[in-house]
Amino acid sequence: MPVLTRLIPSPVVVDIRAGALDDLASVLADERISPSGKLAVAISGGSGTALRARLAPALPGASWYEVGGGTLDDAIKLADAMKKGHYDAVVGLGGGKIIDCAKFASARVGLPLVSVATNLAHDGLCSPVATLDNDAGRGSYGVPTPIGVVIDLDVIRHAPVRFVRSGIGDALSNISAVADWELAAQVHGEKIDGLAAAMARQAGEAVLRHPGGVGDDAFLQVLAEGLVLTGISMSIAGDSRPSSGACHEINHALDLLYPQRAASHGEQCGLGAAFAMHLRGAAEESGLMADVLRHHGLPVFPDEIGFSEAEFVRAVEFAPQTRPGRFTILEHLDLTTDQIKDAYADYAKAISS
Template sequence: MPLLARMVASPIAIDVRRGAISSLGTVLADRRIANEGRIAVAVGPGQGPQIAADLDLPQCEVFRVDGGSVDVATELGKKLRAGAYEAVAGIGGGKTIDVTKYAASMAGIPMVAVATNLSHDGIASPVSSLEHESGKGSYGVTMPTAVVVDVDYVRAAPQRLLRSGIGDVVSNISAIDDWELAGREQGEPVDGMAVTFARVAAEAVLHRRDSVDSQDFLTALAEALVLSGLAMSVAGSSRPASGACHEVLHAITHLYPGVSNHGELAGIGALYAYFLRMRYQGEGESRMRDIRDCLLRHGLPVVPSDVGLDEDQFVRAVSYAPETRPGRYTILEHLSLSDDDIRQSVGEYVKTVGH
């Protein structure tokens, strides 16, 4: 009989709740991730000492992760290899988790992602986004063995970081449209299971009327980010969560380092991509309205000036965007607009979605 189902790689434990960090050792032991307590803990520079004090892991060794580069990750990977640990827990925001995922893959040990903010969908994905000599790259890594979100820490994170995960998760809808476009135009295989996970994640957040002030909303957002990570695991790439939206964000990050953050820029990228679909293909208008309303409801930026860019800078980023992900076919590659057309579209975009 043929195998009529497939195995989906996924974390063995997902724990989204208050106080999750203080019982991390119990989770690791109960799940047989680390039986002897030989655990390495990687923490970011900000909350490091406080987190280490909160842990119930008497024997753990704490490493401080300073930055989000391939070099920092390689350095940590070497230390993990040398120490013969059973597992490593990466505790912190996006950078710390991405660095730890990469280092754990290098050392060949399981990694537990412990998120202290909800700024992007890397918490459960098999992808590390790291800086290198000439920009930022996405590296395939083993997905986290367990994902822990401590809602108490999340609540204490800066509001801007908290909200930005909303932009990252709703951008899935645009990424899926790009994937389906590539399927029609280029014959690229589209994975229905990955699409299902990615879209359900976005829809779970898109229409909610409550905000990051509510515990229910934070739980929904955390679960949506985890589900996005699973979508990428199923697809074997970032495709279900990264299209034109992320090409624009990577271009902005490359050209104007330090401007805004991942989730906020993904949200703007998705909104602009829908504007292009509406303007040049006559479709996607209601999606554009949904995403715009969602971003504004949560106080997220929608136009370039909201993140401190003028229209010319945004035009340059859109024009550069396809180069950030060679081989990825999106609405940008499909329309292949001239710089003049891009300039005109950005002007109209600002008039249409501005507030």
């Protein structure tokens, strides 16, 4: 009888611990990602410069490329520059913008990518998507899953705490996103990938249930692992469905409607997730999520990140237009402006009591 299995697109190595950056060269060699040490390393002009000085002695065969920003043009320029060399792999060393540029550039030149994240702002550090600004606004580009992920908790602790908080909001929003996916299956028969849904949900639940805080290594370990698992879940599903539902629609709406005042991705997604859980009648889950967001210093009300109640209501009403074809609790309820106002008033009262 045949054993039916499937290959899961996932990194060859995931190294999350204090001091991991010091062993980067040996990890790449031991895993045969770069036995020759010929690497193209993409860095930022800020923190990346300091890390280059630290790592350069251990990576004598590397070529270093400073990335100007997080635009499509930046990624194309990086790819064009890397074409002149002969490398085993590309290393994206930095935050989300640097890693996304490196993802796109590595795919363009046909080289594997090693993601070396210096903060935990969102799940893009291991996702099969590069989010880049372009002439039309912002686009998402499909790319291969990173072949390696290295996260040094010592580096993470020295990054601004707002990045950790953003990652928390993004991880917690998985719980709402998977609930939206299940709703789409119940109402429209949309197929759910059970493995992808399980990985994304458990990543969010692990962060939700952990008693630690943003300064604890044990908590940072769980958060980092959760963000990596979320990225892998998207690779399994073939799209962002396991981690993107009404929560991300609200986030995108805030970005589009109020581009000069947008808060961090994770702050907006966390708030959107707590409100979306309230909309689906999950009062206990919404309250718990709000409590955990507060515990970590994230917003639970729009005015905590510079939006009025009316602006938030407008964003919720506009949100379904940001992802045509995606079915979430927002599309299911199809609320009017007044109904959204009433729902928000109920949400605010519920989590304030």
